[in-house]
Amino acid sequence: MTISTISQPPRLIVICGATATGKSGLAIQLAERLGSVILSADSRLVYREFDIGTAKPTREERQRVPHYLIDICEPTETLTVADYQDQAQHLIAKAPESPPLLLVGGTGLYLKSIVRGMKIPRVAPQLELRSQLEALGQFQCYQILQQIDPMAAQKIHANDQVRTLRALEVYYITGRPISEQKGENPPDYPIFQIGLQCESDALNSRIQRRTEEMIEKGFVQEVEQLCQKYGSELSLLETLGYQEIKQYLAGDISLETAKELTVLHTRQFAKRQRTWFRAISEIQWFDAESPNLLDEVFYFINSRKSH
CATH class of the missing domain: 3.40.50.300 (P-loop containing nucleotide triphosphate hydrolases)
Incomplete structure (x- = not known):
């Protein structure tokens, strides 16, 4: 030991x-x-x-x-x-x-x-925003994420809808990429x-x-x-x-x-x-x-x- x-x-x-x-x-x-x-x-x-x-x-x-x-x-x-x-x-x-x-x-x-x-970004779940994003489909949501927060997109799999929606949600509510708000x-x-x-x-x-x-x-x-x-x-x-x-x-x-x-x-x-x-x-x-x-x-x- x-x-x-x-x-x-x-x-x-x-x-x-x-x-x-x-x-x-x-x-x-x-x-x-x-x-x-x-x-x-x-x-x-x-x-x-x-x-x-x-x-x-x-x-x-x-x-x-x-x-x-x-x-x-x-x-x-x-x-x-x-x-x-x-x-x-x-x-x-x-x-x-x-x-x-x-x-x-x-x-x-x-x-x-x-x-x-x-x-941790202090952004509560935005159900209405999420439903609007979900309606676009994961493919388009991920493309948007690649444009607004390429650093986050590199760490999130293209099929990971949960993390993609969360990253977009944080960006649209705070105006800042989630990658800038994370750390330790x-x-x-x-x-x-x-x-x-x-x-x-x-x-x-x-x-x-x-x-x-x-x-x-x-x-x-x-x-x-x-x-x-x-x-x-x-x-x-x-x-x-x-x-x-x-x-x-x-x-x-x-x-x-x-x-x-x-x-x-x-x-x-x-x-x-x-x-x-x-x-x-x-x-x-x-x-x-x-x-x-x-x-x-x-x-x-x-x-x-x-x-």
């Missing part, structure tokens, strides 16, 4: 990794030992009422350790990465310098927005980044077990209530787990098939997360299956502080 030399104690400890690797469990134990609080970095935990299917920390867990950036948004609202960054940075700025804060989750962009200090301004405080990983078979078993537990805790009833309250077209109900259970409730597939699809799609999602986090050299990796995980992480933190 390579230990970098940092003379200052961390202001922020990141705990990241793929879904179902046990980030929340470790974070709660570590927070209790350090006397810390937890800042969530999960793009679905910000929404109220989406609890079981997102593996949101329970009321009891949140009583053990204070959690922030959970249940801060209505399901009908949209919390952008810029919104998240504003709220997280505000919490970090007003918190005491000691003990460190724990930033915990698997949403790569949320974590990057804080750790790297991403400069990393914070000046020390950050330790801890990643949890485990072998594919072990992770698959964890995902299978967690999916079964969600069903036992009333996941089907949660989705049913959300559909009744907000309508089945709610965008959050198209996300992992909720979409599959919604198909079951519609009578399109059996519950067993819904569980199998949830496991499959969660495994695919975890693979994408691993790819994202593996590209970050600053992360120190730990075996999520280790029986001494808490002690190993605690030792690592103290070792780096003492150098």
